[in-house]
Amino acid sequence: MSTVPMVVHKPGLLLGLPNRITLVRTVLAMLIATVAFATGDLAWLIAGYAAYWIGDIADGAVARHRDEETIAGAVFDIVCDRACCFLLAAAFMATYPAVIGPLAIFLIQFGVLDTMLSLAFLLWPDCISPNYFYRIDQRIYRWNWSKVAKALNTGAVVVSLLIDAWIDISWLPYAVAAAGVVVKVGSLQRLVAIVRGRRPAVPAVA
DSSP, X not given: OOOOOOOOOOGGGGGSXXXXXXXXXXXXXXXXXXXXXXXXXXXXXXXXXXXXXXXXXXXXHHHHHTTOOOHHHHHHHHHHHHHHHHHHHHHHHXXXXXGHHHHHHHHHIIIIIXXXXXXXXXXXXXXXXXXXXXXXXXXXXXXXXXXXXXXXXXXXXXXXXXXXXXXXXXXXXHHHXXXXXXXXXXXXXXXXHXXXXXXXXXXXXX
């Protein structure tokens, strides 16, 4: 059975390259979202999401490549993800009022339920970020932070809204947003049961 990686505190990395990438991609995505909000231009909205998603992939990849992952960096990334998502969603809703319903469900899921889950790694002092949660419980990890789960977490609702715009499937974004809530509620129930000792965690086997 694998163990949770030991945390090595590196205060100097607070302003390291991964966190600087997180800062730049967040400011850039939020500035573009502001322009999209003011102009109602779909092109700016797409550019904002692209800046957010590409930057979110880049900061994590650089942190792992340079062995510069830190707890502070993980928390900073989680906070910045919410900042980007909320402003981009606001621009999306202002431009296309029809998306308010699905995006409101998504924002409750991502802004509240997913935030609680993403910060749960802090309950294990030797866990450095949600990316290592499979060493605590592989099911919660698989549902929330595996590569597929992370892609679906912030992208599925937006893609479903675009599909609806192209071929008029109005129920699809609601179904996708509701499915996200179900996954998060189920994950939180499992997490609470584990923390309270009512259910054993199932870490991944090395």
